[in-house]
Amino acid sequence: MALYLKAAQILEKAEKKQGALKTLVYDSRFPNIKQLFALVCETQKYSSVLRDIIESTKLLKLTKLKMPLAKVLVYDLLMGQGLKCGGSWKSAMMKHRPRLQAALARIKVKQKVSRNEDLLPAGTQQSDEHRLPRYVRVNTLKTTVEDVMDYVKRDGFTYLGEAVRLDDLNLKGKKFVRDLHLPELLAFPPKTDFHDHFLYKAGHIILQDKASCLPAHLLNPPPGSHVVDACAAPGNKTSHLAAIMRNTGRLFAFDLDAQRLATMSTLLLRAGLTCHQLANQDFLKVDPDSPQYKDVEYVLLDPSCSGSGMVCLRDNATADQKEEEEEARLARLASFQLRCLNHGLRFPRLKRLVYSTCSIHRQENEEVVAACLQQNPSFRLVHLLPQWPERGLEPLPQCLRASATKTLTHGFFVALLEKHSAAASAKQQPVLQKSDAAATPSGLSVMEEEPAASGGNSEASDSEERLTPTAGETDSQSTKRKKRKRKKKKKKATEKAE
Structure with a gap:
């Protein structure tokens, strides 16, 4: 009973985009995590098929079940290992089993397939062919990459060296490599499980997808700096930032969800963080001009998004929603993300901000980044990792995209915004000395004055400048001075002629 209730609860949260599927499962503290994760992930994959079966048989009306619970029960009854519960639920499901099986058979006949797997959307079937490596980020606050590699070698894994191309990450058996882009990241064969491993339980390794490691890696705040992690839970990026900062400086982490923040606090404690300051607060209500943030120079912003890049959710994310509803939801999310991005750029001493989503x-x-740049002309995009195989869509190739097919990661997007330096801005404008600027007539702009100062015959310009009355001279004194200079000039010309 507990298994199905918990699975239904997680499924509902995942479909409402309240968190990544795996994070929700591992935050649940369910005794058998593997069993729960398998049930939720498989039910999610068949979500649209299960909905069709439930609706065609009017199961909700007949049993008074809610859709998420009905889905997990029907999945296990028809496609899984069989129901693992007793009592009234099992009795009700067994009563309707023939009708449910008939509905499934009709769907197969209609789609001209014989296997359950063939009912999955084409993209979901393809994702099985591109199963992602198990990425392991070494927590350098507690250990070194070399020590972790030695430890897993003693566990029977064979080290194949540092990857030099993407294909090197396609691994089988007990083999592993060091990633070609992130030096603290190791890659193992798909589904290698470290959740019960000593290194994971001791906080020496973090199980984090490669794409999710990019934001902190690219922001790269130096040790001792002040950093804001705007939407921090579940905390993997926060711990990565702290490791890059070597646990020095100040790391302000915000999240609106108190429960997620509590789970995050446990994770950060296990990871050995001491430089962080957690706050159960809406980032949009944080005052960037507050004295405590006066030294903040770096911001990592990974706001709530559609989650469409997550492999488990990717192709079913909109299966149960009408197209217009999905468009409206994306518009609301984009509006929120733009507000967060504009707010993040308001910190007075900000140098760099990373914006990322797990959306495709x-x-x-x-579109969010382009709108932000239009509203904040003092910031520009930094061209990220030139060798990265998937770029941002035009006209923003400076950004990065990630996907299961092209980068062997979850779907992801990263942009790095950097504030223009005063020196860079000055190079684009004519330079005036302070005395020149003070003497510029108020009716003329610098650009209007520049051609007069540099154009025409330089010798004539110099003569005109020398003949200009100096401060404090009267008109008569100026006239006498001019006459004396003309006489001297005429005398020099005569001597040259002789």
Whole structure:
């Protein structure tokens, strides 16, 4: 009973985009995590098929079940290992089993398939062919990459060296490599499980997808700096930032969800963080001009998004929603993300801000960044990792995209905004000395004055400048001075002629 209740609860949260599926499962503290994760993930994959079966048989009306619970029960009854519960639920499901099986058979006949797997959307079937490596980020606050590699070698894994191309991350058996882009990241064969491993339980390794490691890696705040992690839970990026900062400086982490923040606090404690300051607060209500943030120079912003890049949710994310509803939801998310991005740029001493999402939608990625740049002309995009195989959509190739097919990661997007330096801005404008600027007539702009100072015959310009009355001279004194200079000039000309 507890298994199905917990699975239904997680499924409902995942479909409402309240968190990544795996995070929700591991935050649940359910005794058998593997069993729960398998049930939720498989039910999610068949979500649209299960909905069709439930609706065609009017199961909700007949049993008074809610859709998420009905889905997990029908999945296990028809496609899984069989129901693992007793009592009234099992009795009700067994009563309707023939009708449910008939509905499934009709769907197969209609789609001209014989296997359950063939009912999955094409993209979901393809994702099985591109199963992602198990990425392990070494927590350098507690250990070193070399020590972790030695430890897993003693566990029977064979080290194949540092990857030099993407294909090197396609691993089988007990083999592993060091990632070609992130030096603290190791890659193992898909589904290698470290959740019960000593290194994971001791906080020496963090199980984090490669794409999710990019934001902190690219922001790269130096040790001793002050950093804001705007939407921090579940905390993997926060711990990565602290490791890059070597646990020095100040790391302000905010999240609106108190329960997620409590789970995050446990994770950060296990990871050995001491430089962080957690706050159960809406980032949009944080005052960037507050004295405590006066030294903040770096911001990592990974706001709520559609989650469309997550492999488990990717192809079913909109299966149960009408297209217009999905468009409206994306518009709301993009509006929120733009507000967060504009707010993040308000910190007075800000140098760099990373914006990232686990979304594949242009509305949440390139369009949000483009709108922000228009509203904040003092910031510009930094061209990230030139060798990265997947770029931002035009006209923003400076950004990064990630996907299961092209980068062997979850779907992701990263942009790095940097404030223009005063020196860079000055190079684009004519330079005036302070005395020149003070003497510029108020009716003329610098650009209007510049051609007069540099154009025409330079010798004539110098003569005109020398003949200009100096401060404090009267008109008569100026006239006498001019006459004396003309006489001297005429005398020099005569001597040259002789």
